[in-house]
Amino acid sequence: MQFSRRSFIRILGGSAIIMAPIACSPGSEAPDPTAPWTDAVTANNLITFALSHALLAPNPHNRQPWMVQLHDETAATLFVDPSKDLPETDPFDRQITIGLGCFLEVLAIAANNQGFEAKIDYFPEGFNEQTLDKKPIAEIKLLRVSSLLPDPLFSQILYRRTNRKPFTEQQVTAKNLAAITEKTLGTNNGFASSAAQIEQLRELTVAAAKIEFETPHTYMESVDLMRIGSAEIAQNPDGISIDIPMIGLLKAFGIVSKKALADQTSSAFKQGLKQYSDAAASAGNFVWISTNTNTRIDQIETGRTYVRQNLLATKLGLSMQPLSQALQEYPEMQHLLKEAHTITQTDGQRLQMLARIGYAATGNASPRFPLSAKLIEHENNQR
Ligand SMILES: Cc1cc2nc3c(=O)[nH]c(=O)nc-3n(C[C@H](O)[C@H](O)[C@H](O)COP(=O)(O)O)c2cc1C
Incomplete structure (x- = not known):
């Protein structure tokens, strides 16, 4: 599905996502790199709400390897950004793929919170076992389900951290x-x-x-x-x-x-x-x-x-x-x-x-690129 410039602006226009580019010219102020942790809740249309939460997912070396093509307010395609790979420590993109799985699950939890089930079709055009290629990682469709039970993990998305501090001696039960x-x-x-x-x-x-x-x-x-x-x-x-x-x-x-x-x-x-x-x-x-x-x-x-x-x-x-x-x-x-x-x-x-x-003292929120930096406007722009 081709995604027009007008619908791109309309979908983003309904949200409070920061649109400023992340690279700064000398003298200008860089955006707050932890702003996506607070912006997520203010996104006010379904797909940007789900994606703004998804980009807070854990991922290897915080490479944030996701790129998304929006179709409408209930549909998107997930791609990998091949420039975010880790060829030395992740030669087959195994960990990058795990990070994309984390992204999809957080997206599904956030959609669920809005009363929608995320129907996720993995690798609709197949996959390469050696390296991720430009084929889609997943087609995402959000479907309204009237009897959906809220996922109790939604409330934790903004507080989840990877904690690198030393842990105390308290035992986990x-x-x-x-x-x-x-x-x-x-x-x-x-x-x-x-x-x-x-x-x-x-x-x-x-x-x-x-x-x-x-x-x-x-x-x-x-x-x-x-x-x-x-x-x-x-x-x-x-x-x-x-x-x-x-x-x-x-x-x-x-x-x-x-x-x-x-x-x-x-x-x-x-x-x-x-x-x-x-x-x-x-x-x-x-x-x-x-x-x-x-x-x-x-x-x-x-x-x-x-x-x-x-x-x-x-x-x-x-x-x-x-x-x-x-x-x-x-x-x-x-x-x-x-x-x-x-x-x-x-x-x-x-x-x-x-x-x-x-158990450990609370860790800090890690930086994130805003959603605007992760959107593909047209199919032709992919790679
Ligand atoms: C597949 C995978 C492997 C990871 N491996 C490590 C690791 O070896 N050491 C580490 O400190 N963090 C590791 N992480 C955590 C990421 O570094 C972390 O998710 C990322 O920096 C973002 O930080 P956050 O989880 O606090 O949002 C890994 C995460 C994933 C998904």
Whole structure:
């Protein structure tokens, strides 16, 4: 379906979405990179309401790989933005696809809150297992259903975070772990059931972080995506935000810079690895998602499951952080990928997500591009 300029403006015109481009000319003020977290509720037509919530979904390295073509107030097509891929740590776009699954689930929850069911047709033109291509990821149609029960997770969308702070020693109850890992879609969900298994997973995730940090081709992929200080974050509200106290001074003196972070002998590099490892080592427990096969549909369903787990954890006052390093496909990680399956007793399946879960101080909202930056106006503009 071709989407005309007039209907594009009409659909957006009914909403309060910020339309300012994200890149700023010198001297102009960049938009607040966390504004999408408050704008979501003010979008006042159905499709922009659903999409404005969807773009708050978790996604790998905060690449926000989604692009959307609007058709009308109840229909849209989801595409991947191929420039947001992570070729070193996600060579087959497995994690990017999981992120798109998270997007679709949050969209469905938001639509449900408005009394609509999201009918989502995955990969209507087929898919490529090696890399995501320009074919649609999903056709979305929102259908009014009079007897729809409200999804209790809707209220958590604006409060969900990936929390990278150290967790306290407070234990997560077996009841909460069972609720969070309850089977809803086609994935298999698990959690660590003994102190020994938790300890093995702590050691695994710390070891995997060390490999990723110390392997230049994977670590440099992250360095390239680091946004240091509030001005850089506002100009590029994606990737890995570094906004610690006194960052202006640390940046001015070259103590924290991409160059310093890339240097494995620098204090910035050592501090970054220590912080990540200390967080992994403080895990109260771990939850995981595996699938019997590893198709694109499995990956989408993993994303849909993961974000529901993250939202339910938020509702229960729990924090989560995926620790994906051991699950990645590059050669240097293969022995730990195997070990991850052994520890979680998922041999023969594909472990798709592994996250620590526990109690921590509330995390900050991560930056987002506004919806206006993610819309494709015409089919011809796709790629
Ligand atoms: C497939 C996938 C893998 C992820 N892996 C990691 C990870 O290894 N470490 C981490 O800190 N966060 C990881 N995340 C979380 C993202 O970095 C996070 O969702 C993104 O930065 C946006 O932040 P938010 O979740 O707080 O909105 C992952 C998320 C997804 C969907």
